[in-house]
Amino acid sequence: MRTRQLDLAACLFRSLKPGLIAALVLLGAQWQCIAHEVRPAYLAVQENRTGEFEVLFKTPMRGDLRLALTATFSGRADALIPVTTRTTSDAAVQTWRFKAVDPLRGQVVAIAGLENTMTDALVRVVFLDGSSWVRRLTPQEPSAAIPARQSGWSVAALYLKLGIEHILLGVDHLLFVLALLIITRGTWLLVKTVTAFTVAHSITLALATLGYVHVPSAPVEALIALSIAFVAVEIVRQWRGHEGLTSRAPWLVAFTFGLLHGLGFAGALSEIGLPEGQIPLALFFFNFGVEIGQLLFIAAILGIFAVVRRVRCSWPGWARLAAPYAIGSIAMFWVIERVAAF
Structure with missing residues (x-):
């Protein structure tokens, strides 16, 4: 029965693929325009x-x-x-x-x-x-x-707000977190995964901002998009009964790709700039703001998951594949766009 449902999903996706991909490309382009518009x-x-x-x-x-x-x-x-x-x-x-x-x-x-x-x-x-x-x-x-x-308090408040806004407007980072939430099973494993992602991007954010690590931003942004596509593929593989690395150890994947996402955060912070004499304070509160925004997003998504589970509805078999296909298609659009911009 499960195989039939997945075959039906694949056939349906193939029949809708041209229109779906076009819509996702337009959606990705729209998000890209929004991202450009809100650059300070x-x-x-x-x-x-x-x-x-x-x-x-x-x-x-x-x-x-x-x-x-x-x-x-x-x-x-x-x-x-x-x-x-x-x-x-x-x-x-x-x-x-x-x-x-x-x-x-x-x-x-x-x-x-x-x-x-x-x-x-x-x-x-x-x-x-x-x-x-x-x-x-x-x-x-x-x-x-x-x-x-x-005062130091005004600097802290400013960079805290900038950190929250950056993560909540960073659609690529949020899609990666969403993909991790979908593939991770169990509360304790979810806590480990979110913690690993937080620790990893905090490390590279600090190292890059303080000048210890220098990586060109264009390849980093392309790899960030590729990391989203990778987890989306892993979700589909998991639901087809093929347990991959992300299913077995999501915290390890979250930590590895979190290092890349931290470099992306650092690139955004370098565009904003840091106040002389208060760099550690501004860096700490920007990262703290990123964590607050990330936790707000996770809480919202888990709330949505809880509501969906309570709804007594017979979902079609292909419905569960809509999210990973959408996430993966948007991510691949970004990969192509960002590689082309090298």
Whole structure:
């Protein structure tokens, strides 16, 4: 009976495959667009001499189009070097230097045009004495006053929130966690698997952020997508009665691929930037935020699983294969897209 159901599922999938794959490709592309849209702009202001500041302003691009954003300061300033612009694969980078006629502390920094977008802007100001100020500007609050000092608590709160948002908006990381939840059997084994994934990505996040490990981001992102496809295949194999490595030791697979996902987190954190003098604090709370977001997602999925089990319904045999096929198809779309971008 089980074999017949699986054969029926395979036949149904083959009959629906063209439309299903097209829909998943469109869905993957939509998620990719969303991911690009929410990438933050970044404004870094560094005081190199007393009253003289070097500015780097990075704004996201979509194709050849740059978000119409402009960084402004409320005080008077004299330009030392005019604005120069260069482009990367996904951003426009502007640099210039100015001398502050009015002290920069106490001025209002604003990102003009941010209110018309769906993205945020991270502002980081480093002063000559080593002190720094970090603030996230949003479409609802596109400006902020630079205080005399920034407390450690404000840095902790900012990076905690950034960590939570990063994991909850990181669809690839969430799909990997979802695949692990589907294939893992037993509460204790699930705890071991989630713990292994957490420990692994915490290790590589810290090592890469602190500069001990340097890995190009493009291959890492492609391998992250491949890790999702691998677990999706393992789910199908498990349900067909072929127990693979992930079924027997999901914690080992979670730890191994978790090292890759940690490098992905580090790449995102490098784009955000870390405040000078408070790097360990910001790193700790960003990672803590990632863990909180991950646990929230796991709790939500386990709640959904519990509700589905309570529903008295005769599910067709092919229904259980919908999730791994969808996860695997989206993951392979990402693999192809990310490899093509090398």
